[in-house]
Amino acid sequence: MKVSGFSFIRNALKYDYPVVEAILSALPLCDEFVVAAGKSDDATLQLLQNIGSPKIRIIETVWDDSLKNGETLACETNKAFQAVSADADWAFYIQGDEVLHERYHGIVREEMMRWKDDALVDGLLFHYRHFYGSYDYVAIAPHWYRNEIRIVRRNKNIYSYRDAQGFRKDNNKKLNVKKIDACIYHYGWVKHPCNMQQKIKGFIRLYRSEIGENIMKSSEFDYSGIDVLARFEGTHPEVMQDRIRRINWKFDHDISSRKNLSLKYRFKMFVEKYMGYRIFEYRNYKII
DSSP states (O other), rough: OOOOEEEEEEEETTTTTTTHHHHHGGGOSSSSSEEEEOOOSHHHHHHTTTOOOTTEEEEEEEOTTOSSSTTHHHHHHHHHHTOOOOTEEEEOOOOEEEEEEEGGGHHHHHHHHHTTTTTTOOOOOEEEEEEEEETTTTSSSSTTTOOEEEEEEEEETTEEETTTEEEETTTTEOEEEEEEEEEEEEEEEEEHHHHHHHHHHHHHTTOOOOHHHHHHOSSSGGGGGGGOEEEEOOOOOOOGHEEEOOOOOOOOOOOTTTTTTOOOHHHHHHHHHHHHTTTTTOOSSSSS
């Protein structure tokens, strides 16, 4: 079985992305790893080169910032995906703010082997934990996606969808996937408030949205607008430990607070708690 990892990144240092940790977390499962390194305002290219693994292959790209609705991210994902080896059985996608805990390496490897020769399976579906504010809290409101595809077949008919959250195939068809007992840790909302504010401004431009006056004036992101969080009980991936020790800001949250949670989401959480089902959940895949 041959596995190719792939990802994309730009301005990793400017926006404080844990892209090195992301790549290292997936690397033990991969025979090669392709990174599309967009032309940056910082030393992102050197950062990637300094990882020093012979498995890593870097392709330099230029982002098309004229695209709308985050499609630039899907375009860059596809550049990396198309560059993986043609003889790969699976392609493992991980974004620059996502990390796979080493506790799941065995499970992921077993599931790739299990479904490798089943042509009906287009990909593997991972569970998600979305950290927010600090490494001690996870977001649990219904608008945070619970699952997404991160392993797909090396198939020319599969492509990154919309703003690169997931994948589609052929004529906009959803992928047939198997859900596996492994979790991606998403750290995109854990940054110093200054770095977070810079990232938000950059993403607003990528989505071609109007930048509000308050966002333009503020130098720090206001984490207090979150709706509902839970304390994280568990361990973080080993590759994240140094970054966690270097945290240089303070974030505390009253987990009993629901002041920013809408009535709609309160109802959804009530149904999920007592019926085990999340109503109107967005699913960009078909579980088979």
